[in-house]
Every structure is written in C-alpha cells, then in structure tokens.
C-alpha cells in the first residue's frame with residue numbers, strides 16, 4: 001500500500017504524522033551499506049560504520065570513507081551505545097509505523113468523509129503485522145508486553161481499540177474470517193496474508209539477521225529485544241582476531257599455507273589468494289566484533305558467496321550480472337526473491353520518467369546525427385586521443401562564426417521535459433547526507449587550476465550575456 | 473553487497489529524486505550492475521538545456537570500488553573525453569570513498585560541468601587550450617555549440 005515495493009526505507013515515514021522519524025532512521029544507517037548499523041565500530045577519526053563495512057573499506061584503501069583520514073582496522077572500537085539504539089529502534093519500528101500509517105489513513109478517510117461500517121478488527125495493515133511478527137509467538141507477546149509497559153504503542157496484532165483514531169478505519173483488503181494465512185516460504189515460520197508474502201520476503205532475511213544479532217546482547221541489554229535462540233548448537237564462537245600482515249612479505253607458497261591453516265580455499269594465483277585472505281580476515285574480525293558471532297561454518301558460506309561474486313569463481317566482467325542474479329547468491333536466494341522488485345523498480349522508473357526505450361534510442365541518435373551533420377563525423381571516428389572538436393573548435397572559439405547564432409537565449413524555450421519533473425516532492429528529511437563533494441579532476445601533480453568560466457559569475461561577457469542570461 | 477546496495481540507492485532515488493539526474497535505471501532488466509543515467513546540464517551554464525546520457529558500470533565489489541561512469545552523449549568539457557566519454561574526476565579514481573553513491577557521484581559530475589574543470593589535465597585539448605589562453609568566450613561558445621548539437625531536445 002505504501003511505496004511501490006515494500007523495502008523498509010526511511011521514506012516509509014514520509015506523508016505520515018511521524019515524518020520526522022525518517023531523519024532519525026537515516027541517522028541510524030551506515031554510510032557504506034546504507035542499511036541499519038550492524039555491529040557499529042568507531043574509527044580513530046570518530047566516524048562510525050558497520051564492522052564489516054569499515055574493515056572492507058580500510059583493507060581497500062586504508063582511509064575513513066567519511067573524511068579520508070588514514071586509519072587502521074586494529075584501532076576500531078565498538079560503539080555499543082549506538083548498537084543499542086539501532087536495536088531499540090528496530091524493535092519499535094513496526095508498531096510505530098503501523099500507528100503512523102493508521103493515523104495517516106484515518107486522516108485521509110476523514111477527509112474523504114466516507115465513514116463506512118464500524119468494524120472492530122486489527123487496525124494495522126497486514127504488512128505491518130507481518131513485519132512485527134518475530135519468531136516465536138510467546139517471546140513476541142512477551143516483548144510486546146514489555147514494550148507496552150514501557151509506554152510504547154499498544155499491541156498491534158490483536159484487536160486494538162481504535163478509539164484514538166477519531167474515525168473508523170476501513171482495511172484496504174478484505175480479510176477472510178477463517179485464517180487464510182500462508183506461511184513464509186523462506187521458512188521463518190511467520191504466517192501472513194498472501195499479499196503480504198512478497199513484501200515480507202525482502203525483510204525476512206534482514207530481520208532474521210537482526211534478530212539473531214540481538215539475541216546475545218551487551219551487558220547493558222534491557223532484554224526488550226530478546227528473541228528465541230534456535231540454532232545455538234552450531235555456534236562455535238571465534239575468539240581471536242586475526243592480525244593483519246603485509247602480504248608482500250610472503251611468497252606464494254607461504255601464503256598458500258596460511259590459507260590452508262585457516263582452512264579456507266587455497267587455490268588460484270597469488271593476487272586471488274591475497275584477496276581471499278583479506279576477505280576472510282575482514283569477515284572473521286567483524287564476527288569477533290559482533291555481540292552475536294556466527295559460526296565458522298556460516299562465515300565459510302559467506303566467503304563462498306564472495307568467491308562466486310567477486311573472487312575466483314566470479315564470471316568475467318561480461319557475465320557478472322548473471323552471477324549476481326544467480327539463485328544461490330547470498331545463500332538465501334536473495335537475488336531471486338528480489339527479482340520481482342527489480343522488475344518493479346524498472347517499471348516504476350519507466351512510468352515515472354517516460355519511456356526509457358526512447359532515451360536509449362536518443363543516445364544512439366546522438367552519434368547518428370553527428371554523422372548527418374557532416375562536419376563532425378570525421379572527428380568522431382578519428383583515431384587518437386584528440387577529441388573531435390579539433391580544428392573546428394579553433395574557429396568556433398576564435399571567430400565565433402558558426403557558434404554565434406547558437407548563443408541566442410533559449411530561455412523562452414520550454415525546459416527539457418525531464419527537467420520539469422524534478423521538483424522535490426518531499427521536504428528535505430530524506431536528503432542524502434552531503435559529503436564534501438570533490439570535483440577535482442583526477443590529475444597528479446599540478447594543483448587544480450579551476451576556471452569558473454562556464455558559470456560566468458563576475459566576468460561580464462557582453463556577447464553572451466547581453467540578454468542578462470548569465471548575470472551570475 | 474553491490475546489488476543490494478544498488479537496490480537501496482535506486483529506491484532512495486525514486487522516493488527522493490535528484491535535481492541533477494533525470495533518469496537512473498538499470499540498462500536492461502535483470503542486470504543491476506549496468507545502468508543508464510540522464511544528467512541535466514547545469515543551469516546558467518553553457519550546458520544548460522542539455523540532457524546527457526551516461527552509462528554506469530558498477531564493479532561487483534561496489535561500493536568498495538567506484539563505478540565506471542562515461543558520457544554517451546558527447547560532452548565538451550576539458551576533463552571529459554569527447555570521443556570515449558571518459559571523465560577525469562578524482563572521485564571516480566583515487567578519492568572515491570564507499571560513502572558516495574551513484575546519485576552523489578552523478579551530482580559531482582554535474583558540478584564538474586558547472587565548475588568549468590581543470591584545463592591542466594585535459595581530456596579535451598581544444599576547450600582546454602581556449603581556457604588556458606583565457607578565451608572564456610570562445611570556450612563557452614564551443615561548449616554551447618556542442619551541447620546544442622548533441623544534447624538538446626532529447
């Protein structure tokens with residue numbers, strides 16, 4: 001009902017009375033993976049990322065992604081407080097979102113003035129209910145009681161007295177009286193309405209991860225989010241972090257031996273061995289950081305996923321897409337269950353922005369037209385690094401002959417169609433956090449000599465700006 | 473990780489479009505790692521009114537490594553290769569950080585257009601020469617000419 005496809009997103013809050021929560025939710029996202037922090041770690045420069053994210057990043061270029069300060073993985077420190085906040089927010093999110101949506105719908109309903117039959121039933125949308133359900137009903141009920149006793153929203157799954165809404169809520173879907181629920185096909189045990197299955201699949205995996213993370217808590221845990229422990233038996237907690245070392249100091253034989261000792265695959269050329277070992281160290285150490293470490297078997301499975309997507313068994317550049325789309329990608333068929341979403345994303349993009357097919361053709365035509373134009377076709381096909389404008393550009397620049405009439409102000413012309421669509425429909429709540437955008441052209445040596453000419457801020461260029469076009 | 477984050481980014485873009493980017497979508501169904509974008513020429517510059525198609529190739533270890541972004545609509549700029557569409561931008565090379573995303577990178581490309589670029593590391597010798605010689609009128613004329621020729625009215 002909300003959003004074209006129900007990937008939990010900070011924009012879920014927009015258009016509800018709780019829209020400010022989108023800012024809060026964004027603040028709980030890691031800047032690398034753009035998801036809720038998973039085992040947040042703080043760098044020496046006091047920036048925070050998921051453990052695995054920052055470890056991968058540091059092993060790539062040794063710099064903090066937020067401020068580019070050099071740092072080392074060994075200096076990372078857990079941010080337990082933030083982890084608590086994330087878990088508490090996640091625990092409260094479904095109920096809060098349910099209430100927010102209910103309130104929004106009630107307001108809309110009131111606006112339409114269509115008050116239909118008074119029915120007392122679950123007031124929350126099935127999606128939210130499905131999202132709230134966590135493994136083990138008794139635990140859930142317990143945690144909801146705890147939540148309720150802490151002043152959170154009332155239980156949402158069972159009958160709720162909707163007297164607070166001010167109007168009667170009419171559920172969008174007719175709910176069959178006999179429980180026509182189906183079980184999650186991924187086996188998480190939740191039951192939900194058939195329409196809720198697809199949206200649920202997206203969050204099922206994430207939720208289970210979050211759930212398992214929250215099982216073993218920091219000493220400060222308040223127990224609010226404790227969940228049933230289903231597969232503890234396989235857990236052999238890895239204890240010690242692997243210290244990083246300089247791969248260049250090892251020859252291939254010794255390196256291979258290191259991999260064998262770690263009982264990870266030891267085949268392939270040296271570069272691959274280094275990449276694989278680095279990935280393993282990052283997986284391992286991030287797992288050590290976690291308050292809820294996974295078993296070595298699970299880590300090996302993740303390494304295997306890496307192997308198939310980025311490592312030695314990843315197809316070549318051309319076939320990459322198919323590997324990402326493989327059914328077994330990420331172990332749980334993640335890509336497969338998201339396939340529908342890809343299609344929806346693409347569909348939505350098409351509806352939203354007009355036909356992309358035309359756009360593609362347009363691109364092709366760019367070059368065709370260059371050909372028809374006659375003047376530039378040669379340079380377009382010309383070899384070497386010198387770009388086509390050569391020769392001609394000199395004339396255009398020095399004499400301004402051909403180009404002059406092109407300067408004619410074109411403000412009377414309508415803006416490009418796409419340009420007009422881009423009013424921002426929301427306020428700034430979800431605006432991506434801005435980074436210092438570095439538009440320095442990649443060049444070694446000479447300091448950038450920026451010529452701000454295309455904006456023509458102060459320079460009064462009469463020929464061009466007589467119409468006041470440039471001004472500043 | 474790459475695909476999952478791309479979904480997030482596309483989702484965020486659809487909920488919260490960028491004034492710089494008219495279109496961002498997978499180049500064809502089912503392949504998330506190759507995308508097409510349409511960048512709007514920055515207003516009040518010689519690129520104004522232009523709509524530039526770019527292709528984005530996302531590496532499997534994204535966001536650890538930057539996307540490869542190229543103009544497919546010819547773009548006249550000292551730091552853009554007119555023929556191949558390659559962009560000479562630090563962000564796409566050494567100074568990439570995983571905190572950037574496709575949209576913020578495309579926005580940086582748009583800023584590169586409005587900033588005028590650096591004629592000392594030219595990918596486009598002609599416009600760079602005009603700029604170095606201080607012939608800003610000539611350089612702007614050249615840019616307008618090519619923007620109109622290739623990037624208008626699409």
Ligand SMILES: [Zn+2]
Pocket residue numbers: 030031032033034035037038049050053
């Ligand atoms: Zn992260």
Ligand SMILES: [Zn+2]
Pocket residue numbers: 043045046047064065066067068069
């Ligand atoms: Zn930092």
Ligand SMILES: [Zn+2]
Pocket residue numbers: none
């Ligand atoms: Zn303390």
